[in-house]
Amino acid sequence: MLYCGQLAGNLLNRSRFSYVLDNFGGGLLTPFNRHMPLVVIGGGVSGITVAVEAAASGVEVVLVEAGPVLGGRMLRTHQNYPKLNSSSSDLEMHLRRLRSNPRITVLTSADALSIDGVRGNFKVKVRLNPRYVKDNCTSCDKCAQVCPVEIDDQHNYSMQKTKAIFRIPGTGNSPAYTIDRSSCMGAECGKCVEVCGDRAIDMDEQPKEIVLASGSIVLATGWDPYDAAKIINLGFGRVPNVISNVMMERLVAADGPTGGKILRPSDRKEAKNIAFVQCAGSRDHEHLPYCSSICCLVSLKQATYVRDAYPDSRITVIYTDITNPCPGRYDKFLAKVIDDDKIKYMQGKVSMISEDADTDGVALSVNALRGVGCGVPTEIKADMAVLATGMVPKILSNVLREVMVLDKHGFMNPESQQEGIYITGTAKFPFDVTSSMLDATGTAIRTIQRIRQ
Numbered sequence: 001m002l003y004c005g006q007l008a009g010n011l012l013n014r015s016r017f018s019y020v021l022d023n024f025g026g027g028l029l030t031p032f033n034r035h036m037p038l039v040v041i042g043g044g045v046s047g048i049t050v051a052v053e054a055a056a057s058g059v060e061v062v063l064v065e066a067g068p069v070l071g072g073r074m075l076r077t078h079q080n081y082p083k084l085n086s087s088s089s090d091l092e093m094h095l096r097r098l099r100s101n102p103r104i105t106v107l108t109s110a111d112a113l114s115i116d117g118v119r120g121n122f123k124v125k126v127r128l129n130p131r132y133v134k135d136n137c138t139s140c141d142k143c144a145q146v147c148p149v150e151i152d153d154q155h156n157y158s159m160q161k162t163k164a165i166f167r168i169p170g171t172g173n174s175p176a177y178t179i180d181r182s183s184c185m186g187a188e189c190g191k192c193v194e195v196c197g198d199r200a201i202d203m204d205e206q207p208k209e210i211v212l213a214s215g216s217i218v219l220a221t222g223w224d225p226y227d228a229a230k231i232i233n234l235g236f237g238r239v240p241n242v243i244s245n246v247m248m249e250r251l252v253a254a255d256g257p258t259g260g261k262i263l264r265p266s267d268r269k270e271a272k273n274i275a276f277v278q279c280a281g282s283r284d285h286e287h288l289p290y291c292s293s294i295c296c297l298v299s300l301k302q303a304t305y306v307r308d309a310y311p312d313s314r315i316t317v318i319y320t321d322i323t324n325p326c327p328g329r330y331d332k333f334l335a336k337v338i339d340d341d342k343i344k345y346m347q348g349k350v351s352m353i354s355e356d357a358d359t360d361g362v363a364l365s366v367n368a369l370r371g372v373g374c375g376v377p378t379e380i381k382a383d384m385a386v387l388a389t390g391m392v393p394k395i396l397s398n399v400l401r402e403v404m405v406l407d408k409h410g411f412m413n414p415e416s417q418q419e420g421i422y423i424t425g426t427a428k429f430p431f432d433v434t435s436s437m438l439d440a441t442g443t444a445i446r447t448i449q450r451i452r453q
């Protein structure tokens with residue numbers, strides 16, 4: 001694997017990778033290579049899988065990832081159901097295969113902006129975003145300590161602040177910092193530059209545009225969480241101890257905002273009595289009419305986080321139906337969770353979540369859909385409520401959006417795309433990791449077959 005990006009000074013090996021039609025000033029050079037590579041846009045688990053499988057069959061691949069590191073949303077997940085392995089070690093397993101294949105070139109901090117051309121002769125415009133911190137950074141952290149600007153920590157879904165110069169999450173032990181230039185005061189401040197004994201900071205770095213020539217393209221641009229603040233009755237943003245499922249993943253992460261402790265946001269007290277609210281906005285025509293298929297198992301997995309952390313914890317899962325995205329495959333995991341008598345299930349619909357003045361926790365008004373009390377609103381109190389919000393397709397750049405055919409929910413339908421452009425993973429459907437990888441493997445096979453025809 002060849003790793004490129006601003007950290008590596010965009011050092012593309014021109015002799016091998018002559019399909020990079022670049023002019024780092026912005027124009028287009030056209031040294032054409034008859035072995036046109038496959039460009040994979042999106043370096044989450046789906047894009048990584050396509051890249052690895054295609055390269056294993058002898059195809060040259062360029063993997064383009066907008067973030068500073070590969071991994072996509074898996075980087076922010078604590079454990080993966082059904083095995084409850086650590087997400088970072090699962091990811092590392094895939095990355096090891098990627099690193100060992102010299103046919104894969106990786107561009108990180110690289111936004112795919114547009115696609116032009118036809119099958120066999122595409123041009124993909126990519127913006128390489130600067131990180132402003134060079135490879136000789138030693139991770140001493142002095143820059144962040146003197147930085148006077150605090151910003152929301154996006155990696156942790158704004159549950160804590162970070163500095164405008166910060167360590168890139170997911171980089172393990174490698175020294176990798178970056179600057180959020182939209183909030184940094186630049187030369188007006190310059191404190192980080194002054195304190196950096198290694199002279200690793202270059203505030204004057206500029207974005208660069210390159211154009212990749214490509215025979216075929218796979219889009220693996222992934223998903224975003226549905227904006228929970230839109231579901232007004234469920235209190236997200238209004239009631240302090242209502243969080244969403246993606247936030248719960250960060251609450252249990254050792255590098256998360258609470259150092260891995262499940263604490264409620266209002267007062268950092270241990271949250272032992274938790275209500276999981278299923279279908280939060282999903283299967284609802286005012287929000288997401290579809291089922292994201294993963295949220296039920298995600299909540300059950302998150303219930304195990306709480307049960308493992310606090311043996312005296314109590315969980316209530318309020319659901320309409322329990323969806324298992326792969327019947328048969330996850331039965332063992334489901335049985336383990338369902339057998340726990342400290343986890344209660346209530347088939348019902350939550351009509352309102354309010355702050356509970358007595359406990360500073362949450363009060364949920366629930367209409368039971370079954371059994372005793374069916375149809376009569378019941379009140380459930382908890383320390384914290386976790387909304388199982390669904391997945392929406394990631395918003396593409398406007399130019400990419402014009403080229404792609406989107407379905408009514410914004411996902412990309414693989415059948416209706418231009419010849420030579422393939423879609424995979426959660427860019428086409430809200431899959432879990434296993435299903436994303438299965439889909440990506442199939443996409444890699446289809447793509448290779450078309451390349452070889």
Ligand SMILES: Cc1cc2nc3c(=O)[nH]c(=O)nc-3n(C[C@H](O)[C@H](O)[C@H](O)COP(=O)(O)OP(=O)(O)OC[C@H]3O[C@@H](n4cnc5c(N)ncnc54)[C@H](O)[C@@H]3O)c2cc1C
Pocket residue numbers: 041042043044045046047064065066067071072073074077079080081082110111112113220221222223224225245246249294298301390391394396397400424425426427431432433434436
């Ligand atoms: C709370 C929660 C917990 C979950 N837990 C589990 C679990 O335990 N087990 C499980 O199997 N599944 C789980 N999932 C599902 C899992 O997260 C997804 O299946 C997985 O992330 C899909 O990977 P992907 O590569 O399709 O998308 P992503 O992970 O979103 O990756 C897409 C990548 O594309 C990049 N990208 C987008 N646009 C561009 C562009 N224009 N140019 C360059 N790059 C671009 C993005 O930066 C991103 O890195 C969970 C989901 C949620 C909501």
